[in-house]
Amino acid sequence: MIENSVVYSFLARFGNAFMGVLQNSFLVNIFLTQNDHNETVTGSVIFKFYRFVRSALVKLFNILRLNKLLDGSIFKVAYIWAGLTVVLAPFLPTMLVLLMSISGFLSLMLRLLCEKDFELQYNGINKYIYIYAGVYLFATFASVTVRGSLFGGLLSICFVLFSIVIINAIESKRQVKILLFLMVCVGVLVALYGFYQYMFQDKFGGVWVDTEMFEGMFRVYSTFANPNVLGEYFLLIIPLAVACFFITKPLIMKLFYLGATGAMLLCLILTYSRGCYIGILVAAAIFLVLLDKRFIFLGFIGLLLMPFVLPETILNRFMSIGNMEDSSTSYRVYIWMGTIAMLKDYWFSGVGPGQAAYNLVYPVYGYNGISAPHAHNTYLQIMCDSGIIGIIAFFVIIYQYFKALFCSYLKEADKTARILTIGAMAAVAGFLVQSLFDYTFYNYRVMLLLWAVIGMGIVFSKYSSLKEV
Numbered sequence: 001m002i003e004n005s006v007v008y009s010f011l012a013r014f015g016n017a018f019m020g021v022l023q024n025s026f027l028v029n030i031f032l033t034q035n036d037h038n039e040t041v042t043g044s045v046i047f048k049f050y051r052f053v054r055s056a057l058v059k060l061f062n063i064l065r066l067n068k069l070l071d072g073s074i075f076k077v078a079y080i081w082a083g084l085t086v087v088l089a090p091f092l093p094t095m096l097v098l099l100m101s102i103s104g105f106l107s108l109m110l111r112l113l114c115e116k117d118f119e120l121q122y123n124g125i126n127k128y129i130y131i132y133a134g135v136y137l138f139a140t141f142a143s144v145t146v147r148g149s150l151f152g153g154l155l156s157i158c159f160v161l162f163s164i165v166i167i168n169a170i171e172s173k174r175q176v177k178i179l180l181f182l183m184v185c186v187g188v189l190v191a192l193y194g195f196y197q198y199m200f201q202d203k204f205g206g207v208w209v210d211t212e213m214f215e216g217m218f219r220v221y222s223t224f225a226n227p228n229v230l231g232e233y234f235l236l237i238i239p240l241a242v243a244c245f246f247i248t249k250p251l252i253m254k255l256f257y258l259g260a261t262g263a264m265l266l267c268l269i270l271t272y273s274r275g276c277y278i279g280i281l282v283a284a285a286i287f288l289v290l291l292d293k294r295f296i297f298l299g300f301i302g303l304l305l306m307p308f309v310l311p312e313t314i315l316n317r318f319m320s321i322g323n324m325e326d327s328s329t330s331y332r333v334y335i336w337m338g339t340i341a342m343l344k345d346y347w348f349s350g351v352g353p354g355q356a357a358y359n360l361v362y363p364v365y366g367y368n369g370i371s372a373p374h375a376h377n378t379y380l381q382i383m384c385d386s387g388i389i390g391i392i393a394f395f396v397i398i399y400q401y402f403k404a405l406f407c408s409y410l411k412e413a414d415k416t417a418r419i420l421t422i423g424a425m426a427a428v429a430g431f432l433v434q435s436l437f438d439y440t441f442y443n444y445r446v447m448l449l450l451w452a453v454i455g456m457g458i459v460f461s462k463y464s465s466l467k468e469v
Contacts, residue, residue, distance in 0.1 A: 057113050067114040076114060078107040078169035082162070086452045087182045089445045090190050090223050090233060094155075097445055101158060104165045121168050123458050125400040129164060132393040133157045136353060139386040143352020144360050152354030153385075156441070159448040166455030172467045176420070176459065180244050187237040188260045191267035194220040194230065198270055220270045228434075229443045231276030234268040235430040236446075236453050239283050243423025246291070247416045275437030283430030290409065290422045332376045332437065338366040339375040343383055350387035358384055374442055378435035401428065401454055408461035417463035424457030 061067045070076055082104035089097050111118050140146070140153030170176060197204045197220045219227035238261060245257035268276060342351075342365040351357045355373045358381075363371065375381040383391040405421045412418045431450055434440055441447040459466070 054112060058116060061113050070110060070114050073110075075107055076111045078104055078111060078165060079171065079175055081107045082165050082169040082452075083175075083179050083182070085162070086166075086179065086449065087186055089449055090186055092445075094444045097448060098155060098158060101162050101165075101448065104162065104169065105158075108165055108168055120164075123167065123404065123461075125397060125404060125454075125458060126164065126167075128393060128397045128400055129160060132390065132397055133160045135386050135390045135393055136160070139350055139390060140353055142349060143354075143357045145352065145357050148356025148360070149352040149354045152356075153352070155444055156353055156385075156447065159444060159451055162448055163451040163455035163458075166452050167458050170456070170459045170466075172469050173416075173463065174469045176456075176463070176466070177244075177247075179456075180240055183237060184241045184244060184257065184260050187234070187241065187264050190222045190224075190230070190233065191263040194222040194267040194270060195263075197222065217272060219272045220267060222267070224443060224446070226443070227271035228273045228276065228438050229446055231268050231271040231273035231279075232431060232434055232438070232440050232443075232446050233449065234264050234271075235276055235279045235283060235434060236427045236449055238264050238268070238280065239287055239423045239426035239430065240453070242287060242426075243419050246419045273434075275434040278437075279430035279434040282433045283426040286429050287422055287426040290425070291419070331370060331372075334367040334370045335372045335376050336380065338362060338370070338372075339377070339380045339384065341365040343380070346387070347383070348387050350384050350390065353385040374439040376438055378432075378438070378440050381439045381441070397454075398428075398432065401457060404461045405457055408463075412464060414464050417460065420460040420463055421457070424453060424460050427453055428457065 074080060081100065085097060085100040085104055088100070092100070112120070136153055136157050140149045140157075143149035143153070170179065198218060201218045221227045221230050224230040224233060241257055241261045241264065245254055245261065248254050248257060265280070268280060339362065342362055346361065351361045358374055359371070366372070375384055379391060379394075382394050386393075402425060405425050409418055409421045409425075412421070428450070431440060431453075440450070
């Protein structure tokens with residue numbers, strides 16, 4: 001029996017010792033011992049105002065008999081509209097994605113006005129999402145160019161608040177599994193189109209490569225127009241596909257999710273995005289260690305063996321990280337330096353959301369005459385957009401997200417719930433790592449998907465309390 005083998009025993013003891021030290025650490029205990037119950041806000045002025053407005057509108061709907069007109073209507077099923085937005089986002093233009101996300105908001109609003117017993121789900125993360133959106137709203141109208149920030153700022157606010165729609169739209173375990181299945185199916189289609197680009201490179205523009213260092217390299221970008229953005233998309237979807245593999249019982253579906261993961265992983269490799277390579281390694285490490293602590297030791301061995309098993313092209317991309325002779329690396333470093341210099345003067349309020357506001361101020365602080373559409377670092381860019389309060393609010397959201405999911409992971413007895421929370425944690429963690437090297441919100445569709453996954457993660461943390469159908 002494998003359980004009685006020396007290797008198994010060693011790996012188990014090594015993993016138990018590591019996790020024991022981690023769980024008994026001071027910081028982790030602070031993280032886990034804080035109040036994890038749903039907070040009540042019924043006494044706040046804002047909540048009372050919300051109640052008053054909703055009550056008035058509900059009465060108006062009753063008088064006009066709109067509640068009867070919409071009884072059983074598909075327009076009240078927010079899951080359909082929100083789900084379609086998430087599933088189709090990789091294929092649709094940003095403006096159409098915006099319209100579809102608004103349909104999700106309207107659908108949720110109609111249900112609130114037609115069904116007296118329906119209440120919005122409240123979680124500890126909600127108020128910080130509202131605060132973050134409010135900060136962006138203020139930053140938009142306090143921008144150095146209000147006209148230049150208006151579209152980007154309002155679009156960002158809409159997509160941030162879309163996470164609230166997702167939290168309230170998903171109400172059953174069956175809905176969770178259907179949405180995940182469709183997201184993975186779309187991920188496979190995106191990957192297949194990436195393979196098509198790679199096989200017929202002459203039909204597509206090959207850019208984003210330092211040709212002096214990486215001659216002949218072609219980076220796929222599929223439906224996202226940029227290989228880094230494509231990689232960021234896969235960082236969100238691949239961990240969810242792996243989670244689906246573990247929670248699915250039929251063999252044919254396991255094979256499907258295994259093949260889907262392999263296809264998306266291969267396409268991610270073909271993006272040659274170094275930040276995404278690091279991001280997927282971090283996501284894999286988090287997923288495997290939380291799935292089974294014996295993977296801690298095996299992970300160390302895997303890292304040691306990587307230089308000997310990776311293809312030369314991928315190894316060269318890894319080795320070029322930090323090499324200032326690579327134009328991509330030096331370009332980013334100079335932009336970061338210029339952005340940090342700019343933030344010394346604009347740290348409190350930022351300059352406002354959007355490329356127009358950034359480009360209005362950044363050239364004064366730029367190094368080597370380098371121009372840039374954004375800071376090439378999500379955290380620096382959020383601070384440029386909304387100042388110190390905005391970045392603090394963002395970090396609090398991330399803290400609350402991982403807190404909710406990790407507490408659920410430790411307390412849940414249901415295997416499916418635990419694996420789903422692991423997948424959601426790994427997806428966001430990998431994305432946040434890539435955010436160190438690029439502005440991952442530059443593509444608004446990817447921004448929406450990140451906030452959708454955050455909303456889904458909060459749903460996963462309550463998975464056991466969901467109804468079956």
